[in-house]
Amino acid sequence: MEKNSTKQLFTQNNMPVMGLGTWQLTKDTAGTVLYAIEFGYRLIDTSSDYKTQPGIGEAIKNTTINRDEIYITTKVEETDDSYERTKSNLKELKLDYIDLMLIHRPPFIGAGEELWDGLIKAKKEGLVLDIGVSNYSIPLIEELIKKSDEIPAVNQIEWSPFGHSQEMFDYCLEKGIVIQAYSPLTRTKRFSDKILNEIAKKYGKSPAQILIRWNLQFGTVPIPMADQKEQLEEDLNVFNFEIDNEDMKRLSNLNEHYSSLRSLPYV
Numbered sequence: 247m248e249k250n251s252t253k254q255l256f257t258q259n260n261m262p263v264m265g266l267g268t269w270q271l272t273k274d275t276a277g278t279v280l281y282a283i284e285f286g287y288r289l290i291d292t293s294s295d296y297k298t299q300p301g302i303g304e305a306i307k308n309t310t311i312n313r314d315e316i317y318i319t320t321k322v323e324e325t326d327d328s329y330e331r332t333k334s335n336l337k338e339l340k341l342d343y344i345d346l347m348l349i350h351r352p353p354f355i356g357a358g359e360e361l362w363d364g365l366i367k368a369k370k371e372g373l374v375l376d377i378g379v380s381n382y383s384i385p386l387i388e389e390l391i392k393k394s395d396e397i398p399a400v401n402q403i404e405w406s407p408f409g410h411s412q413e414m415f416d417y418c419l420e421k422g423i424v425i426q427a428y429s430p431l432t433r434t435k436r437f438s439d440k441i442l443n444e445i446a447k448k449y450g451k452s453p454a455q456i457l458i459r460w461n462l463q464f465g466t467v468p469i470p471m472a473d474q475k476e477q478l479e480e481d482l483n484v485f486n487f488e489i490d491n492e493d494m495k496r497l498s499n500l501n502e503h504y505s506s507l508r509s510l511p512y513v
């Protein structure tokens with residue numbers, strides 16, 4: 247696996263194996279994202295409520311990297327008219343298509359069929375290449391598929407050694423759904439874990455790099471956020487080592503369905 251490796255979705259479109267999150271990356275979004283793209287990040291994750299879409303649009307306009315080499319994931323909120331929000335996201339991003347549009351979270355009641363219908367329409371019209379969900383449990387994904395016959399290409403969920411689910415991973419594998427791993431660094435909250443640090447020391451890497459590499463080897467697509475250039479570089483510098491099977495198991499065994507936010511919405 248190289249930093250420019252991609253993963254094929256069941257729709258045959260390709261997604262970079264890791265990306266940059268931009269929630270709270272608002273100090274200088276345009277400058278930081280431009281730096282990240284020039285450094286080698288090819289997937290940028292955003293949302294209509296992160297306030298980072300205009301800066302990302304500016305960075306894409308200013309980079310020499312072709313648009314088709316950059317992969318943009320963005321989201322609609324559960325209270326949105328999803329078709330209209332897709333169009334306003336495009337406007338904010340100054341783009342004519344989005345690679346992947348997600349339902350940010352399921353609505354309070356139901357699986358969000360209306361939201362899904364709006365995204366299906368946007369996809370048919372070529373406004374987005376792929377559509378998916380975020381923070382969905384297996385029963386909610388099943389309900390969406392049953393009602394629409396359209397399988398989400400992605401489920402974006404919190405995922406780290408401390409909080410993940412083999413059942414969700416196996417389900418997604420069987421359906422061909424890719425898991426994008428958000429808060430893969432546990433928002434730094436588990437950086438002082440003893441086993442994580444032991445393993446980091448053994449490979450001469452930082453806890454952040456081990457958490458990202460664990461995701462890559464697990465088969466999920468991590469989207470860590472970093473506001474500072476040194477950390478942003480450190481996070482992408484994870485393609486020159488491999489965690490051995492035993493250490494992968496030790497890390498996975500740290501699972502306690504931990505969430506750095508509230509709780510894992512899928513367990």
Ligand SMILES: NC(=O)c1ccc[n+]([C@@H]2O[C@H](COP(=O)([O-])OP(=O)(O)OC[C@H]3O[C@@H](n4cnc5c(N)ncnc54)[C@H](OP(=O)(O)O)[C@@H]3O)[C@@H](O)[C@H]2O)c1
Nearest residue numbers: 267268269380428429430431432433454470471472473477
């Ligand atoms: N779909 C959803 O509901 C959802 C929910 C949460 C997140 N997300 C997406 O996932 C992305 C990542 O998740 P996240 O931002 O919650 O958390 P995260 O990536 O787990 O952690 C981000 C934090 O880690 C720090 N950091 C980054 N690299 C580091 C390094 N090498 N060493 C030390 N500290 C480092 C950052 O510091 P600085 O602040 O100094 O940069 C920031 O405080 C988000 O930005 C967003 O795009 C999606």
